[in-house]
Amino acid sequence: xxxxxxxxxxxxxxxxxxxxxxxxxxxxxxxxxxxxxxxxxxxxxxxxxxxxxxxxxxxxxxxxxxxxxxxxxxxxxxxxxxxxxxxxxxxxxxxxxxxxxxxxxxxxxxxxxxxxxxxxxxxxxxxxxxxxxxxxxxxxxxxxxxxxxxxxxxxxxxxxxxxxxxxxxxxxxxxxxxxxxxxxxxxxxxxxxxxxxxxxxxxxxxxxxxxxxxxxxxxxxxxxxxxxxxxxxxxxxxxxxxxxxxxxxxxxxxxxxxxxxxxxxxxxxxxxxxxxxxxxxxxxxxxxxxxxxxxxxxxxxxxxxxxxxxxxxxxxxxxxxxxxxxxxxxxxxxxxx
Numbered sequence: 001x002x003x004x005x006x007x008x009x010x011x012x013x014x015x016x017x018x019x020x021x022x023x024x025x026x027x028x029x030x031x032x033x034x035x036x037x038x039x040x041x042x043x044x045x046x047x048x049x050x051x052x053x054x055x056x057x058x059x060x061x062x063x064x065x066x067x068x069x070x071x072x073x074x075x076x077x078x079x080x081x082x083x084x085x086x087x088x089x090x091x092x093x094x095x096x097x098x099x100x101x102x103x104x105x106x107x108x109x110x111x112x113x114x115x116x117x118x119x120x121x122x123x124x125x126x127x128x129x130x131x132x133x134x135x136x137x138x139x140x141x142x143x144x145x146x147x148x149x150x151x152x153x154x155x156x157x158x159x160x161x162x163x164x165x166x167x168x169x170x171x172x173x174x175x176x177x178x179x180x181x182x183x184x185x186x187x188x189x190x191x192x193x194x195x196x197x198x199x200x201x202x203x204x205x206x207x208x209x210x211x212x213x214x215x216x217x218x219x220x221x222x223x224x225x226x227x228x229x230x231x232x233x234x235x236x237x238x239x240x241x242x243x244x245x246x247x248x249x250x251x252x253x254x255x256x257x258x259x260x261x262x263x264x265x266x267x268x269x270x271x272x273x274x275x276x277x278x279x280x281x282x283x284x285x286x287x288x289x290x291x292x293x294x295x296x297x298x299x300x301x302x303x304x305x306x307x308x309x310x311x312x313x314x315x316x317x318x319x320x321x322x323x324x325x326x327x328x329x330x331x332x333x334x335x336x337x
Contacts, residue, residue, distance in 0.1 A: 003028040009050075016053035040311060041250050044186040071123070077130050078108035094148030094165075102140040106133040121188045121196060121259045128188065131260025132177055138265075139174040164278045172270035175208045176305065178237070180248050180262030183311030187251035188259065197262030198248035198310050206244070207237050207264040210303060210319065217242035226318035235319035237267065237306055245316050266305035271324065272297045289334040299327035 005025040013019060018029030030050060031038065037046040051058045082104025089097040109120065109129040122128035146167040153161050180198045187196040214236035216223030223241035226232035238244045248262060277291035302323040308316055 041184040042186045043189045080106045097145035099143040106136040141172045143170045167275040169273040175266035177263045178266035181309045183309035196259035199261045202247040211239045222313045225315045236317045238317040241317040287336045293330040295328040
């Protein structure tokens, strides 16, 4: 495309090498030299590259005697609200239960816990980064308990079946935010590991389920790293990753006023651990307690949330790793005297 001259570049870079032939304008010189940075939203790298040529001198300290300058302040913004239900049973016919359900929402700046030092996207307006926390879970349910099995028998059979108890630990919770990122971590000129969220151009749903056999789009290359024919898993959180990819656009630093775009929900989680135990009395002074503990009792797989960056279309939404561990069984015997 023809490069239309932009007033700022023409004024700030007048007479510099950016404006020399064969460039038709100073703006064209910037595009020629920093096209990769423009395409990848690397605002800070581009700015640092052109400011030594400004006719009025560098605009920041980076090109003078100071390489880096930080200002630290305790001005993080965070907010958490929740409601919860709790149900308890204490030793009722051999049953003890603690169950609770929480519905909540956590918001903060930059999606980081507030005791963590982080660089603001916009140091002049901390609300650029204010939005849903990356560790926010809408729904959380936990249950733990113990039940003394009511089996009764006489004689040898009684010694075998009586006295057993089961103790489950069950948890289920909704997915964490899955952030569709712009991917450069320089969208607003910042220089940190925090990447701003891409801007949605259409309503988005999905992201919290696993789709199998997804090869990606061979034309656009979106999601092709998951193609089974290329050694991929074939698993993607989007049934059509190309459609989701095209529903977002990169940050426009001159127009967008928040870094908290691109948030959908990741994969839901649940797990059940179980302990089976019994105490055997051996005379008056001795006893033994046997227990068998099952971690991830049903040996079900929970996948890890994938990355979803506009800078990496090939891996967009592709699931590559497991979140939990396979079932583990631990046996124990405890002697008391």
